[in-house]
Amino acid sequence: xxxxxxxxxxxxxxxxxxxxxxxxxxxxxxxxxxxxxxxxxxxxxxxxxxxxxxxxxxxxxxxxxxxxxxxxxxxxxxxxxxxxxxxxxxxx
Amino acid sequence: xxxxxxxxxxxxxxxxxxxxxxxxxxxxxxxxxxxxxxxxxxxxxxxxxxxxxxxxxxxxxxxxxxxxxxxxxxxxxxxxxxxxxxxxxxxxxxxxxxxxxxxxxxxxxxxxxxxxxxxxxxxxxxxxxxxxxxxx
Numbered sequence: 001x002x003x004x005x006x007x008x009x010x011x012x013x014x015x016x017x018x019x020x021x022x023x024x025x026x027x028x029x030x031x032x033x034x035x036x037x038x039x040x041x042x043x044x045x046x047x048x049x050x051x052x053x054x055x056x057x058x059x060x061x062x063x064x065x066x067x068x069x070x071x072x073x074x075x076x077x078x079x080x081x082x083x084x085x086x087x088x089x090x091x092x
Numbered sequence: 093x094x095x096x097x098x099x100x101x102x103x104x105x106x107x108x109x110x111x112x113x114x115x116x117x118x119x120x121x122x123x124x125x126x127x128x129x130x131x132x133x134x135x136x137x138x139x140x141x142x143x144x145x146x147x148x149x150x151x152x153x154x155x156x157x158x159x160x161x162x163x164x165x166x167x168x169x170x171x172x173x174x175x176x177x178x179x180x181x182x183x184x185x186x187x188x189x190x191x192x193x194x195x196x197x198x199x200x201x202x203x204x205x206x207x208x209x210x211x212x213x214x215x216x217x218x219x220x221x222x223x224x225x226x227x228x
Contacts, residue, residue, distance in 0.1 A: 007159060031213040032222065037123040039116050065114035075116035082124040085187065087209040087225075091202060092159040 003054065005092045006080055008047040016041070030087055040079055044088065051092050054080060126225060139184065142177035143217030145204050150215060158199070160206025171200040177217070183208060184224050 015026040023041040025034045036044075039061070046052065046060040054076050061067060061076075069075045083089035117123070146154055146162055154162040155170035163170045174196070178186075182193040187208070192201035211218040 029210065029212050030218075030222070032225070033127040035125040035127070039114055040123040042114060061114065064112070066111040067116065068113050069116035071119065072116055074119045078119040078121075079116070079123055082122065084209075086124045086126050088124075090160060090206045090209050 005051045005053055006047060006057065006084075006089050007051040007092045008044050008083075008089050011048050014044075025088075027088060032087065034086055034088065039076070040083060043076065043079055043083060047089065139179070139181040141180040141220035141223060143180070143183055143208055143211075143220050144177040145174040145207055145217075147211070147216035156203045156207045158203045158206070160203060160208070160210045162207075171203045174204065178204070178208075180220050180224055183221065187224070 009027070009029060013028045015028065017024040021038070023036040025036055025041070025044075026032075027034065042061055042065065043057055045064075046057045049060060052060065054073060057080075058067070058072050058076050080089055084091070144152075146152060146156060150162055152173055153165050155165050155167050155172055157163045157167065157170045165172070178193055183205075185191040186193060186201055186205050190198070190201070190205075192198050196204065208217065208221055211221050
């Protein structure tokens with residue numbers, strides 16, 4: 001079975017404010033506001049380049065960050081699930 | 093949480109080498125908290141509210157593509173409008189656990205779930221969707 005492809009609304013549909021390591025994000029399409037902790041904002045940044053699988057997202061994040069995790073795939077999958085439930089990410 | 097590493101700013105030949113360390117944390121950790129609109133609905137009414145798929149004002153004859161966007165009727169790979177609106181309880185189960193409503197296959201349910209996630213304020217079903225996300 002092919003890996004799920006995830007997508008997010010483009011950055012111009014979001015209003016974000018950095019707050020001491022947290023990101024306050026207003027999602028214009030839904031009118032909802034979210035508090036995000038790393039690595040959720042970085043996942044959305046990675047998706048700004050276009051839809052991607054969890055592995056591709058990890059690769060994009062790896063270009064900008066030194067990833068620290070015992071199980072990156074599981075951690076990113078869990079974060080994607082949260083972002084999906086919040087309506088910030090969806091599967092295509 | 094991310095933190096700056098202690099690596100020098102460049103590698104001696106002018107090329108930046110400082111890398112930001114990003115800890116992904118445990119899979120069980122939570123990183124998203126949503127502030128929902130204050131909607132005056134009880135838990136009971138939230139589960140009984142309805143979401144038409146698609147909203148009449150969005151074009152009830154349109155099909156729903158896998159990513160939730162509306163496309164012209166008959167578009168290959170897209171799913172037809174639902175004959176009945178979905179109950180809040182069905183939507184909650186679909187969004188949280190991927191459980192398809194009765195009579196809907198799992199691929200179509202994914203498309204309908206994506207449509208609902210893309211609802212905007214003012215569209216039929218948005219208030220219901222926003223209410224479903226309210227913490228209990």
